[in-house]
Amino acid sequence: MDANANARLARGHRHTAFCPIVPPHVLDKLSHAEDASLADPARRTLEHDALQRTRRRITTVRGIIPAARAAAPSDKPQRTIYDAQHRTSLPGRKTRGEGDQASGDDSVNRAYDGLGATFELFFKAYGRRSIDDSGLPLNASVHYSEGYNNAFWDGEQMVFGDGDGEVFKDFTIPVDVMAHELTHGVTQYTANLEYFGQSGALNESMSDVFGSLVKQHVLGHGAEEADWLIGAGLLTDRVTGVALRSMKAPGTAYDDDVLGKDPQPGTMDDYVHTSRDNGGVHINSGIPNHAFYLAATALGGNAWERAGQIWYDVLTGGDLASDAEFADFAQLTVAAAHARYGEGEEQAAVREAWAGVGITDLRAHVGAR
Numbered sequence: 001m002d003a004n005a006n007a008r009l010a011r012g013h014r015h016t017a018f019c020p021i022v023p024p025h026v027l028d029k030l031s032h033a034e035d036a037s038l039a040d041p042a043r044r045t046l047e048h049d050a051l052q053r054t055r056r057r058i059t060t061v062r063g064i065i066p067a068a069r070a071a072a073p074s075d076k077p078q079r080t081i082y083d084a085q086h087r088t089s090l091p092g093r094k095t096r097g098e099g100d101q102a103s104g105d106d107s108v109n110r111a112y113d114g115l116g117a118t119f120e121l122f123f124k125a126y127g128r129r130s131i132d133d134s135g136l137p138l139n140a141s142v143h144y145s146e147g148y149n150n151a152f153w154d155g156e157q158m159v160f161g162d163g164d165g166e167v168f169k170d171f172t173i174p175v176d177v178m179a180h181e182l183t184h185g186v187t188q189y190t191a192n193l194e195y196f197g198q199s200g201a202l203n204e205s206m207s208d209v210f211g212s213l214v215k216q217h218v219l220g221h222g223a224e225e226a227d228w229l230i231g232a233g234l235l236t237d238r239v240t241g242v243a244l245r246s247m248k249a250p251g252t253a254y255d256d257d258v259l260g261k262d263p264q265p266g267t268m269d270d271y272v273h274t275s276r277d278n279g280g281v282h283i284n285s286g287i288p289n290h291a292f293y294l295a296a297t298a299l300g301g302n303a304w305e306r307a308g309q310i311w312y313d314v315l316t317g318g319d320l321a322s323d324a325e326f327a328d329f330a331q332l333t334v335a336a337a338h339a340r341y342g343e344g345e346e347q348a349a350v351r352e353a354w355a356g357v358g359i360t361d362l363r364a365h366v367g368a369r
């Protein structure tokens with residue numbers, strides 16, 4: 001990193017990435033379908049996303065603005081939902097503000113509720129006040145573009161497409177997809193994991209972990225009852241598949257003639273080396289996802305409590321480097337488990353979870369950083 005880049009970071013400027021929920025390999029497969037009603041929306045979504053990806057922007061971290069610190073951050077979210085009216089200029093027309101009555105538009109109401117559910121988990125479980133822990137307003141736009149098969153965090157707000165109706169439904173349907181996008185914001189304001197390779201896969205995994213935890217919190221599901229799926233309810237009936245990803249069994253979420261097969265590995269033995277998808281960020285995230293699942297189910301009870309707390313401590317604790325690899329993160333979770341719970345079952349469960357995905361020999365590295 002050059003001196004100017006360091007100076008920008010020091011002033012609170014951070015690189016932000018385009019973080020969509022549906023990775024390019026899925027849309028690419030779909031864009032080659034013989035049926036034009038499947039291929040055309042997928043191709044348009046791919047073209048849109050490729051353009052966004054090359055427009056990596058530098059944004060200002062708004063949490064450092066003095067005015068935002070003047071008042072104590074609220075215990076309540078400050079949500080605004082916009083209707084992009086099928087165009088691509090953001091945010092669009094304001095449709096529902098905080099405390100407003102429900103709209104006649106289900107997408108608007110689901111986005112409002114999903115943002116609220118995400119704020120609530122982070123606040124109730126970890127005491128975090130919004131994305132930046134300083135009460136940052138939460139903005140989302142629905143009905144983005146036409147037949148748009150994705151949802152994304154653009155560094156400042158959440159954006160949701162309606163889906164093509166053939167393969168994908170409205171992206172506001174699964175609460176974990178909304179929470180996934182918001183968690184990209186939390187990561188941006190904390191560890192700021194670079195969106196490439198293993199650090200990018202960790203960034204994706206953080207969003208899947210806390211996305212799933214928001215859903216489990218909403219449903220009151222413990223680790224044993226939870227489905228551990230990301231994006232359940234998003235795929236139409238014509239797709240042979242249940243979701244976009246499975247944390248319980250990576251690689252099994254879908255296996256479909258037009259969508260292809262879920263390419264996620266669950267262990268380091270099957271790690272995928274690729275230059276696509278920012279170096280496989282949505283693919284190899286299956287490995288840390290599965291480690292979290294193993295830790296949470298070994299501990300039992302509500303996964304957002306001990307397992308989630310340990311992951312949250314590492315994400316926000318200041319020791320996680322922006323270019324961290326899986327083993328770095330694993331090491332920090334073992335240390336965080338010890339710091340919070342001592343020599344208990346938590347530390348053992350976390351260490352065994354990483355061993356279960358092929359990341360071993362962590363004890364030797366304690367204190368090495």
Ligand SMILES: [Zn+2]
Binds near residue numbers: 019184
């Ligand atoms: Zn993502």
